[in-house]
Amino acid sequence: MIPAPFEYIAADSAAHAVALLAEHGDDAKLLAGGHSLLPMMKLRLATPGVLIDIGGLSELAGVAADNGELVIGATTRHADLASSELVRAEAPLLAYAAAQVGDPQIRHRGTIGGSLSHADPAADLPMAIVALGGSVQIDGPGGSRLVSADDFFHGFFETAVQPDELLTAVRVPRRPGVPWGYQKFVRRSNDWAIVGVAAVADRIALANMGSTPLRATAAEAALARGASPAEAAELAAEGTSPGEDMHADREYRRHLARVLTRRALEHECG
Amino acid sequence: MTRIELTVNGEKQSDEVEPRLLLVHYLREVCGLRAANVGCDTTSCGACTVLLDGQSVKSCTVLAVQASGHHVVTAEGLSADGELHPVQAAFRQNHGLQCGFCTPGMVMASVGLLAENPHPTEEEVRVGLEGNLCRCTGYHNIVRAVLAAAEAQAEAPAGAPAEAEVTA
Numbered sequence: 001m002i003p004a005p006f007e008y009i010a011a012d013s014a015a016h017a018v019a020l021l022a023e024h025g026d027d028a029k030l031l032a033g034g035h036s037l038l039p040m041m042k043l044r045l046a047t048p049g050v051l052i053d054i055g056g057l058s059e060l061a062g063v064a065a066d067n068g069e070l071v072i073g074a075t076t077r078h079a080d081l082a083s084s085e086l087v088r089a090e091a092p093l094l095a096y097a098a099a100q101v102g103d104p105q106i107r108h109r110g111t112i113g114g115s116l117s118h119a120d121p122a123a124d125l126p127m128a129i130v131a132l133g134g135s136v137q138i139d140g141p142g143g144s145r146l147v148s149a150d151d152f153f154h155g156f157f158e159t160a161v162q163p164d165e166l167l168t169a170v171r172v173p174r175r176p177g178v179p180w181g182y183q184k185f186v187r188r189s190n191d192w193a194i195v196g197v198a199a200v201a202d203r204i205a206l207a208n209m210g211s212t213p214l215r216a217t218a219a220e221a222a223l224a225r226g227a228s229p230a231e232a233a234e235l236a237a238e239g240t241s242p243g244e245d246m247h248a249d250r251e252y253r254r255h256l257a258r259v260l261t262r263r264a265l266e267h268e269c270g
Numbered sequence: 271m272t273r274i275e276l277t278v279n280g281e282k283q284s285d286e287v288e289p290r291l292l293l294v295h296y297l298r299e300v301c302g303l304r305a306a307n308v309g310c311d312t313t314s315c316g317a318c319t320v321l322l323d324g325q326s327v328k329s330c331t332v333l334a335v336q337a338s339g340h341h342v343v344t345a346e347g348l349s350a351d352g353e354l355h356p357v358q359a360a361f362r363q364n365h366g367l368q369c370g371f372c373t374p375g376m377v378m379a380s381v382g383l384l385a386e387n388p389h390p391t392e393e394e395v396r397v398g399l400e401g402n403l404c405r406c407t408g409y410h411n412i413v414r415a416v417l418a419a420a421e422a423q424a425e426a427p428a429g430a431p432a433e434a435e436v437t438a
Binding site: 005 | 382
């Protein structure tokens with residue numbers, strides 16, 4: 001399978017990439033690792049006329065501490081996120097989630113900015129950012145803005161990032177020692193979650209239980225009232241709208257959400 | 271067309287390519303290196319695995335232009351002076367193949383795995399090769415081969431030996 005023809009431009013800087021987006025408009029797509037975009041282009045589900053390559057921009061890669069937050073550059077690759085000592089110490093759920101994406105080859109190429117921009121509701125990192133209460137830095141012609149993870153995902157493969165904007169960084173709170181749990185139910189080792197649950201202290205995020213990653217708000221409220229993890233987990237599927245496919249119908253997904261939430265709240269990983 | 275400059279198996283390459291040319295097609299059709307196979311063509315099977323700057327990647331999901339300025343190694347680039355790479359030798363010794371289609375990708379993924387984790391457990395080998403499918407389901411001998419290669423590369427007989435026989 002061969003992508004449709006396109007013009008290729010390697011951006012010199014993040015600012016250059018934003019200028020190129022302004023110049024080419026809807027016809028342009030940003031390329032970093034390409035592990036969501038290129039498969040779609042090979043299937044001709046995406047046929048951008050221009051690819052703006054930001055994969056080589058060192059200014060967009062890497063992890064740094066900034067007061068109470070970790071700042072993760074958009075083109076930081078999953079393998080580097082998973083092995084970062086800083087992330088493992090201060091946002092361990094994020095390092096764990098990055099290690100669950102795809103397989104080693106995919107983790108060597110895929111980037112956190114790409115995964116969040118792609119916004120597959122079954123993916124690991126969108127769920128992780130919601131569980132962590134993170135935020136996303138977005139640059140555009142009008143400057144830079146910060147969007148909370150709760151407001152970032154608008155729908156199936158839709159985010160707050162506009163066609164003329166570039167996701168530049170992801171921010172997550174530094175919370176070493178905070179209890180967390182992560183559950184990803186799959187049939188094949190390198191697959192997307194049939195249902196996923198990530199919990200950090202009293203925040204619970206669900207993957208593949210709707211068109212975006214979702215907070216399990218009823219379960220969170222129960223925890224706040226003093227409910228046990230098992231009691232709270234019974235409410236995990238409330239307010240969700242999971243889809244159906246060959247792997248699971250809606251009721252089975254709701255069942256998985258309850259079971260996996262209990263395990264995540266008991267700080268299990270699997 | 272876009273000019274790309276990279277090294278493939280240690281040799282400098284400079285070519286005009288269409289931006290949409292996939293790395294696996296560049297390697298097979300422009301460089302004439304046929305080890306990396308096009309299997310699933312959907313980033314699933316790993317038959318097209320090569321090393322990009324020392325890390326395993328699926329070359330069906332990398333554009334040749336993305337490899338410009340970088341170092342690519344295919345299975346052809348592993349052996350020097352007719353001497354098999356320890357991973358290749360271990361696959362041969364342990365019969366880590368059946369039909370052979372997945373083998374170049376399995377070997378490259380294994381080389382990448384051992385570069386990151388020189389002393390993997392059997393579990394770590396199995397998880398580390400999750401991105402590579404063997405359509406003959408010949409996984410046991412592949413895992414044995416990787417464990418044997420790790421042992422051979424370690425050179426020291428003390429440390430982690432015997433695990434291959436015990437757990438595989």
